[in-house]
Amino acid sequence: MTTVLGIPIQVLFGQLLLGLINGAFYAVLSLGLALIFGLLNIINFAHGALYMMGAFAAWLLLSHAGIGYWGALVLAPLLVAGIGIAVERTMLSRLYKLDHLYSLLLTFGLALIAEGVFRQLYGISGLPYEIPASLRGGWNLGFMFLPVYRGWVVMASLILCLGTWIAIEKTRLGALLRAATENPPLVQAFGVNVPRLVTATYGFGVAVAALAGVLAAPIYSVNPLMGSNLIITVFAVVVIGGMGSILGSIVTGFLLGLVEGLTKVFFPQGAATVVFVVMAIVLLVKPAGLFGRSN
Amino acid sequence: MAEPILEVAGLEGWYGDSHVLHGMTFAVQPGEVVTLLGRNGVGKTTTMRAITGLLAKRQGSIRVEGTETIDLPPHRIARLGLGYCPEERGIFAGLSVRENLELPPVVRPGGLSLAEVHALFPRLQERAGSQGTKLSGGEQQMLAIARILRTGARLLLLDEPTEGLAPVIVAHIGRIIRQLRERGFTILLVEQNFHFAATVADRHYVVEHGKVVDMVPNAALAANMEKVKAYLGV
Numbered sequence: 001m002t003t004v005l006g007i008p009i010q011v012l013f014g015q016l017l018l019g020l021i022n023g024a025f026y027a028v029l030s031l032g033l034a035l036i037f038g039l040l041n042i043i044n045f046a047h048g049a050l051y052m053m054g055a056f057a058a059w060l061l062l063s064h065a066g067i068g069y070w071g072a073l074v075l076a077p078l079l080v081a082g083i084g085i086a087v088e089r090t091m092l093s094r095l096y097k098l099d100h101l102y103s104l105l106l107t108f109g110l111a112l113i114a115e116g117v118f119r120q121l122y123g124i125s126g127l128p129y130e131i132p133a134s135l136r137g138g139w140n141l142g143f144m145f146l147p148v149y150r151g152w153v154v155m156a157s158l159i160l161c162l163g164t165w166i167a168i169e170k171t172r173l174g175a176l177l178r179a180a181t182e183n184p185p186l187v188q189a190f191g192v193n194v195p196r197l198v199t200a201t202y203g204f205g206v207a208v209a210a211l212a213g214v215l216a217a218p219i220y221s222v223n224p225l226m227g228s229n230l231i232i233t234v235f236a237v238v239v240i241g242g243m244g245s246i247l248g249s250i251v252t253g254f255l256l257g258l259v260e261g262l263t264k265v266f267f268p269q270g271a272a273t274v275v276f277v278v279m280a281i282v283l284l285v286k287p288a289g290l291f292g293r294s295n
Numbered sequence: 296m297a298e299p300i301l302e303v304a305g306l307e308g309w310y311g312d313s314h315v316l317h318g319m320t321f322a323v324q325p326g327e328v329v330t331l332l333g334r335n336g337v338g339k340t341t342t343m344r345a346i347t348g349l350l351a352k353r354q355g356s357i358r359v360e361g362t363e364t365i366d367l368p369p370h371r372i373a374r375l376g377l378g379y380c381p382e383e384r385g386i387f388a389g390l391s392v393r394e395n396l397e398l399p400p401v402v403r404p405g406g407l408s409l410a411e412v413h414a415l416f417p418r419l420q421e422r423a424g425s426q427g428t429k430l431s432g433g434e435q436q437m438l439a440i441a442r443i444l445r446t447g448a449r450l451l452l453l454d455e456p457t458e459g460l461a462p463v464i465v466a467h468i469g470r471i472i473r474q475l476r477e478r479g480f481t482i483l484l485v486e487q488n489f490h491f492a493a494t495v496a497d498r499h500y501v502v503e504h505g506k507v508v509d510m511v512p513n514a515a516l517a518a519n520m521e522k523v524k525a526y527l528g529v
Contacts, residue, residue: 172398175390175394175397178390179387181389182387185369186381187398188368188369188370188373189370189372190370190373190379190398191373192399192400193368194370
């Protein structure tokens with residue numbers, strides 16, 4: 001059997017794939033967080049709960065309306081984005097002029113409420129969500145077995161991240177968004193309805209989180225705590241990438257997933273903390289994050 | 296006389312608890328270049344911010360082509376045909392020169408084409424791919440003016456466009472303002488440099504303590520020089 005540093009190559013690549021899958025979710029979730037932080041200046045602690053709600057929306061659509069995975073992939077983000085937009089309009093928008101702490105507390109409270117409600121209704125043991133028939137099975141790559149669904153999750157996440165990055169960096173709408181992140185009053189004085197742009201951005205960030213939830217449902221099962229288990233790591237990713245940096249979130253998300261995967265192979269007891277160790281080192285060396293701009 | 300394109304009456308304005316504007320009243324006719332002259336801190340920039348809607352707390356009346364704007368949000372005011380060039384220029388660091396130039400949406404038909412803008416400001420074409428804030432102060436000022444010309448706005452609010460610039464650049468901006476006037480733009484200009492203002496404006500409103508205290512037609516500026524100098528403390 002081929003080994004690398006005494007580790008069978010199948011084990012190594014298996015863990016790297018797991019790391020890549022986790023990294024895909026880190027990237028997609030931190031992308032939404034970075035987008036929301038950049039424009040709204042809000043640390044959206046509800047992001048994990050919104051991801052969880054995306055997974056639940058997929059499960060509910062299947063069990064109550066018979067709408068399968070592909071339908072849920074479109075509908076769940078729309079439904080959860082609708083909830084997010086209502087929250088932004090009725091609550092968050094009142095806090096923009098206050099300190100970050102207020103929005104952090106509000107979104108943290110909302111996350112706790114959402115988790116509590118789903119916990120009360122569906123328990124914490126997790127609800128199964130089957131992989132759609134067209135994405136079952138796997139490929140034997142010789143050095144490892146790649147399940148089709150996991151390959152799909154990585155590809156879909158990459159496409160989503162890349163698409164969002166292109167939209168923000170290369171389009172006029174993206175330029176408006178970047179400008180509104182820098183100087184919202186001036187952009188509004190140019191005739192742009194910035195409050196609407198802010199709402200749409202929050203809605204998009206939420207939709208992306210919910211989409212990640214749908215993608216995650218067949219892998220992790222649907223659980224009220226699935227978001228809170230992930231969100232702290234995702235915040236670390238955002239900090240390492242640079243608060244508000246889209247590219248930073250994407251690259252750091254995937255990289256840290258891989259680092260975590262490798263740590264599981266070579267130093268398993270450090271796997272849970274490696275992301276935070278990296279965060280501490282990055283903050284010491286580059287306080288604005290790897291891709292952040294220091295003010 | 297035609298209806299004023301901008302009519303400000305009894306305008307009061309506040310920054311937090313600080314009462315800054317105390318009944319500003321003045322009017323600008325279509326096609327005019329008018330300056331608000333005054334010392335630092337008398338409320339000229341605050342007046343501009345009130346007109347654009349960026350000053351959150353304001354009372355009184357601001358009419359743009361007859362439409363009352365005092366209760367409108369900034370984006371709706373801009374869409375009445377206003378172009379704003381702020382004192383700090385407001386060039387976006389995260390955007391290239393071209394992106395900065397193309398950023399403001401078209402608010403009315405009849406704006407300058409990109410080719411016309413480049414003909415007025417050739418440097419902006421040469422540096423299209425540079426980061427906006429990497430331009431020199433003069434180039435940034437030109438970019439700040441250029442980007443509102445594309446939008447179709449007919450009333451331009453220019454806040455201290457010559458501040459901190461070399462004389463050769465000031466002269467260039469003066470030529471641009473005169474060209475814009477010839478093209479029918481209306482310009483409200485905030486200036487401390489009345490020597491510059493005298494080369495471009497039709498009339499000057501003198502501002503003190505948040506209100507207009509005098510109006511001097513440009514033709515009468517020389518005759519009133521001592522009075523204007525006294526107002527400006529120079």
